[in-house]
Amino acid sequence: MYKLYCRIYQFVFRVFMPLLPWRRPTLLKNMGELTEQIKSAGILRVLIITDHGLVSLGLPNGLMVALSEANIWFEVYDGTCPNPTIENVEAALSMYQSTGCGGIIAFGGGSPMDCAKAVGARIARSSRSVRQMRGLLKVHKKLPFFAAIPTTAGTGSEITVAAVVVDGETHEKFAMNDPSLIPHYALLDPALTVGLPPAITAHTGMDALVHAVEAYIGQSNTKQTRNDAKRAVALIFANLHEAYQNGANLEARKNMQEAALLAGAAFTRAYVGNIHAIAHSLGGRYGTPHGLANAVIMPYVLEDYGQAIERPMAELSIVAGIGTRNHSAAQNAASLLAAFKKLNADFGIPEKIDDLKDADIPILVKNALKEANPLYPVPLIYGYENMEKIYQKIL
Numbered sequence: 001m002y003k004l005y006c007r008i009y010q011f012v013f014r015v016f017m018p019l020l021p022w023r024r025p026t027l028l029k030n031m032g033e034l035t036e037q038i039k040s041a042g043i044l045r046v047l048i049i050t051d052h053g054l055v056s057l058g059l060p061n062g063l064m065v066a067l068s069e070a071n072i073w074f075e076v077y078d079g080t081c082p083n084p085t086i087e088n089v090e091a092a093l094s095m096y097q098s099t100g101c102g103g104i105i106a107f108g109g110g111s112p113m114d115c116a117k118a119v120g121a122r123i124a125r126s127s128r129s130v131r132q133m134r135g136l137l138k139v140h141k142k143l144p145f146f147a148a149i150p151t152t153a154g155t156g157s158e159i160t161v162a163a164v165v166v167d168g169e170t171h172e173k174f175a176m177n178d179p180s181l182i183p184h185y186a187l188l189d190p191a192l193t194v195g196l197p198p199a200i201t202a203h204t205g206m207d208a209l210v211h212a213v214e215a216y217i218g219q220s221n222t223k224q225t226r227n228d229a230k231r232a233v234a235l236i237f238a239n240l241h242e243a244y245q246n247g248a249n250l251e252a253r254k255n256m257q258e259a260a261l262l263a264g265a266a267f268t269r270a271y272v273g274n275i276h277a278i279a280h281s282l283g284g285r286y287g288t289p290h291g292l293a294n295a296v297i298m299p300y301v302l303e304d305y306g307q308a309i310e311r312p313m314a315e316l317s318i319v320a321g322i323g324t325r326n327h328s329a330a331q332n333a334a335s336l337l338a339a340f341k342k343l344n345a346d347f348g349i350p351e352k353i354d355d356l357k358d359a360d361i362p363i364l365v366k367n368a369l370k371e372a373n374p375l376y377p378v379p380l381i382y383g384y385e386n387m388e389k390i391y392q393k394i395l
Helices: 001-019 030-040 052-057 061-071 086-098 109-124 200-215 223-245 250-270 274-286 289-321 329-346 358-372 384-394
Strands: 025-026 045-049 073-077 103-108 145-150 162-167 172-177 185-187
Touching: 025 030, 030 061, 030 145, 030 185, 030 274, 045 061, 045 086, 045 109, 061 073, 073 086, 086 109, 086 162, 103 109, 109 145, 109 162, 109 172, 162 274, 172 274, 172 358, 200 223, 200 250, 200 274, 200 289, 200 329, 223 250, 223 329, 274 289, 274 358, 274 384, 289 329, 289 384, 358 384
Parallel strands: 025 185, 045 073, 045 103, 103 145, 145 185
Antiparallel strands: 162 172
């Protein structure tokens, strides 16, 4: 009965989805276009939300120079953790309010963007806490001016409805999902990703791949999300190895940014699944980097789905250049799964999660099930035993 309830819930939401105010951010080419948009909005001061590592590397310097030359004042919050916390959100919000900012620029990977989205939500819904906006459609108000500048090619947060944060008290990682959280502007500059270490390039690239795959194999697809997911998979297989091995290749970096954007567009409409639910539980409990967790978990969950995802996996296999049309669907699906495992091996991604403790599995399973059900339109709805089996495989 519970699985039937989940499917009914997902069906109703799928019918309701087209009525939501979906949009995509306006894509900007350079810092000059960004400053023009800020000035035309009449904003005098903005808050840059980033992290200490990026600031120490000097990556936001170009943004700061552009703002200064345009006579736009700015403040910098660089305290974002790799898995942003409610405390991060409240600290950045306090800086925004105390300095009289009128807009937000998220600069970095998924963590600064998630933090910035949650700050924007708190500004739009000042009477609600972050915890109170957990789940679906709890913001439903326009955020202040919001631009996103990704420095990784993975999360696709510059186009998604989701903000994922950690509750420091419970160590639970949860999402806020609302079309209001989609940034108004996104500036994609591949030069900002050139300095990424190979490991982070791989982890974030695999994150984008998981986004595309989970969106494609799920049961809430549209023609647009299927096309976006397929294009993302093709770009990732054609460019991730090159970006990993030769980080200075701007064409590969540009293509990976496009792949992350497309994968983000796909999953923000079609949703993710059990891989993400498990990864979020690990991130909340241990601070496991999200892309790394997704990459480790993906082969186990896809293998567990088996025949339930044979057809879509076979289709993606052709798109990725792995399968051939004279092979059966089962053969092509198996070839794609083997290709995923080979990518992990090529990038030095382990087969297990070192931090995972057997004693923690019951609470992790509980948190993952709470996230996945009834919302995620997964190929197979997991119960406790299904979910526990995956944790035991990555232990």
